[in-house]
Amino acid sequence: MPVTLKELAARAQVHPSTVSRVANxxxxxxIAQATRTRIEALLRETEYRPNGVARGLKLRQTLVLAVVIPDITNPFFAALFRGIEDGATxxxxxxxxxxTDGIPERQRAHLQSLAARRVDGVIxxxxxxxDPAVRWLRHQRTPYVLVNRFSDEGVDPFVGSDDVTGAMLATQHxxxxxxxxxxHLAGQPTVSTGVLRxxxxxxxxxxxxxxADLDLLVESGFVEEGGAQAMERLLSLDRPPTAAFAVTDMTAVGAYGVARxxxxxIPEDLAIVGYNDIPLAARxxxxxxxVHVPIHEFGSVAARMVLEQIETGVLTPRRVVFAPQLVVRGSSLASADEQVLGRAGARSPAE
Amino acid sequence: MPVTLKELAARAQVHPSTVSRVANxxxxxxIAQATRTRIEALLRETEYRPNGVARGLKLRQTLVLAVVIPDITNPFFAALFRGIEDGATxxxxxxxxxxTDGIPERQRAHLQSLAARRVDGVIxxxxxxxDPAVRWLRHQRTPYVLVNRFSDEGVDPFVGSDDVTGAMLATQHxxxxxxxxxxHLAGQPTVSTGVLRxxxxxxxxxxxxxxADLDLLVESGFVEEGGAQAMERLLSLDRPPTAAFAVTDMTAVGAYGVARxxxxxIPEDLAIVGYNDIPLAARxxxxxxxVHVPIHEFGSVAARMVLEQIETGVLTPRRVVFAPQLVVRGSSLASADEQVLGRAGARSPAE
DNA sequence: TTGCGGTGAACAAACGATTGCTCTATGTTA
DNA sequence: TAACATAGAGCAATCGTTTGTTCACCGCAA
Incomplete structure (x- = not known):
């Protein structure tokens, strides 16, 4: 059972507040040197750590961040999470x-719990x-950052990539x-990345x-299963495409399965280009x-942005937009030595 | 800014404790029906949610679980986490x-933070x-469960698979x-799964x-890079193996790269068998x-076990050990129709 | 002797909830 | 009419910290 200030104070024959002051x-x-030494010895001996809950109540900060994503088993979000944790820890x-599995109701429920827990920031x-959830989030005074996808145009803190440019690079290639x-295996029109790509x-x-041939654009959503279904549709056309741009790498993975x-x-009968450059893509x-985007950096930057809001107390809707890069591999070019085309990885401050 | 009990009480002209009682x-x-109605209306109108931090302090429960793993970008742990969350939410x-990235110091640091935060349980x-961290955990009175790997034999609550049997199935195949x-691309002897497999x-x-030919066992660790290095070693032998059992699927992925x-x-020149059956394996x-193990179920069972400890207050070192199943695919059998061999998926209560 | 300044701490009020107990009317029963 | 039960709330302690303020004491100077 962890020790409390009160107990320590009793053992050191001083008032709890004195112990607290020494600890902090x-x-x-x-304070007299002797008293200080006595208390410090006790602190070390008992490995005293202040109760984070009590501290959180008093100081109004929990030192907890929350990350809300569709699904951690999607490698994109796993990498993103690592970036966030690496920035926060x-x-x-x-x-x-x-x-959330992309279910609005779950997202709402999570955000409400998080607010009740008084997390210091939300990513x-x-x-x-x-997204009503984002509007709700704006009203709360909790620092937050949107990552990869945004909601209503430009009004929220955001970090992501230039989706239009990325999709153009892919298609132009x-x-x-x-x-x-x-x-085009397309994302839902209800999601910014879907629309912009x-x-x-x-x-x-x-x-x-x-x-533009309308038949060639099929909504697939962002995951493997949808990619497979959409690819089936495309390949069943009278005049099927010779190439496809998938809205995400996982969608492309679904397409791979169908082609196989x-x-x-691939690429002789069907060339494929994805988006995000998750580790799986190279394998x-x-x-x-x-289209390569710096997923881990999305996370660490997002963490820094939300920490900055926490520390300064100012909630400015700063937007960080990374320039995407095309990474050419064998799915589009039979003899590809892997190469990197497109703009350099410089960060551009505005969308 | 979220509303407090005190504010609501002032607005409803009652004492805060009364509002609390109505809310709970x-x-x-x-209470008079009129008063109750008045308070309830206020609760709905303001969407009152009790401050979780204050509640946590008073009730001594945070409604937070913690999961400590090496790396979420490893699909095994991502699936495990989903199982846990699905059990906990x-x-x-x-x-x-x-x-933790497998770094003991980080594990220790995380566990100490978690204890200070008074999380209700640790997985x-x-x-x-x-593992000194586990010993430390035992002394704390926090409910916990070890997953997949255990520490000193049999003394901790645990959920995992029968590693010896699983490795035998793979090798016998x-x-x-x-x-x-x-x-054998082997795990470290400092880890239970490494030893048992x-x-x-x-x-x-x-x-x-x-x-047994000692040259044929090379320590790879549990991730891709180590698998690649170990496979290089094996293939550089004078008499290289014709088949390899990798301690995890990620290790096997590393081996795939080298073989390629x-x-x-594969499998004509080199047959490969992995362990865990992560989604990537089939792709x-x-x-x-x-060797298939129910990763998601590991998580949900672990969550249930820790919740049970929380609710009952008893910390019994119950062990849940699943029987592994061999899943045969093309990496070992050229013409494989995929099939499932080995024992049925029944759960066995003892190791 | 009175006053003053510095030391070394204790005091006490929060932070926002929960919960056992007390208290005051009012209505009922003997 | 006195005693008492009951309804309908309020009171106050508590969870474990943090932090602004107060306080007692001692030595020293006027």
Whole structure:
């Protein structure tokens, strides 16, 4: 059973507040050397650590951050979490992890619990466009940051990548390889990344003078299963695409499975490009060409942003947007020595 | 800013304790219907939620569980975490996630923070044999459960699989396919799974009358990079193995990479069997034959066990050991229709 | 002797809830 | 009419810290 201030005070024959001041190294404390030594010995001996709950109540800070994501088994979010924890732990924070499976109701429930727990900050990576949960979050005075996806335009603190540019890089790469019928396994239009990556896809096609074929855009969502279904749809078309841009790497993984089952060779029969560059992308055979974003850094930056809000008390809606890079692997280019194209990894301050 | 009991009491012209009793539906409360209605309206209107920190202090329970693992980006731990959260959330608990990267010092630091925070329970999946952190945990009166790995024999609450049997299934499978020179990419002898899976490997060889060749056992640790290095070692032998049992699936993934770089065909030139059956195993090409363990269930059972300890207040060192199953895929059997061998998935109460 | 300044601590009020107990009306029974 | 039960609340302690303020004492100077 952990020891309390009161018990220590009794053993040291002093008042609890004196023990507290010694423990916290209060500079305003004037104390006899002998007393101090006695108390310090006791603190060490008992390995006293102040009760975090009581401390949290008094100081109004819990030293807890919360991360809300769809699903930690998705490698993207696992890497993101590591980034967050790596940013938070050195500052004394620990991190609550909440999975929503993309269900708004669960997200809401989690956020309410978190608010009741008085977590010091929230990092949210499961938002929708027009998300009531985010609006609610704004009203609370809890520091928060949205990651990867944003909600209503530009009004929240945010860290992510330039999705339009990333999607354009991906699509232009396929166009450059001579593809004309390029499919898109698209994210939901209720999610910012879904919308913006579509936009980039369309922009690249239109820039190249390729007329958009509505059949070639199939909504897949962001996970493997949806990718597989959408790919099936594309391959069942009368004139199936020769290449596809998948809204995420996991979606691309689903597409790989379908191509394999149908006996299609990647990239000869079907070229595929993904988005995010999760570790799995490089391990696929062939390696998945994808748009690289600094996932771990998303996390550490997000952590720093929320910590900054906590420490300064100012909740400015700063946005950090990273420039994506295309990473070419075997899924688009048969003889690919892996190479990195696209803009350098510089961070740009504005969207 | 969230509302407090005191404010509500002022607005309802009653004492805070009365509001509290209404909010908590205290059956011992006798109250006029009018007053109750008035208070309830206020509670709804303000969406009052009691301050969890204050509540935690008074009630001595935080409704927080902590999970300590090596690394969430390892799919095994991601699946485990989901199991835990799925077991904990419905009971009102949220979950802190702590990554240690297998560094004892970090594990210790995390556990101390967690104790200071008064988390209600700890689920630890990063222990070593003879782990001082676990001994320390035993002295604290915090409910805890070890998962997958245990520490000193049998004295802690534990949920995991029968590692010896699992390793035997894997090795026997390779023997049954005619392999004689079977390598083992082994876990560290400081970790229970490392020790027990070696034991199973040796037992299977010895049962089959195959003399152990010390060169064929190379310590790889549990992650991809170590698997690659160990596989390099094995393949550089004068008489390299024709098959290998990897202590985890991630280790096997490392081996896949090496085999591929060296132009070896799996399973024709090198058969591989892993352990855990993470989702990635089935996606590899060829599919990875592996020992299936119910990872998600490890988590949900562990959560239930720790919740049970919390609720009953009794800390019995109950052990739940699952029987592993062999899942045969293409990495060991060229024409494999995937099949499930080995014992049925029944749960056995004892080790 | 009175007053003063510095030392070395104790005092006490929070932080926001929970809960056993007390208290005051009012209505009922003997 | 006196005693008493009951309804309907309020009171106050407590959880373990933190921190602004007060206090007692001692030595020293006026």
């Amino acid at each position: 190294n209060d500079p305003s404390l004037r 050195p500052r004394g924070y620990q991190v609550l992890l909440c999975n 949210l990576a499961s938002t929708f466009l027009k 396929l166009i450059g390889l001579g593809h004309v019928r390029i499919g 579509r936009k980039g896809y369309h922009a690249a096609l239109s820039d190249a003078g390729i007329a 089952r149908r006996g299609l060779r 696929l055979i062939p390696g998945l060409t994808t | 539906n205290d059956p011992s409360l006798r 419905p009971r009102g608990y949220q979950v802190l996630l702590c990554n 630890l999946a990063s222990t070593f044999l003879k 390779l023997i049954g396919l005619g392999h004689v020179r079977i390598g 070696r034991k199973g490997y040796h037992a299977a060889l010895s049962d089959a009358g195959i003399a 770089r060296r132009g070896l065909r 590899l090409i060829p599919g990875l034959t592996t």
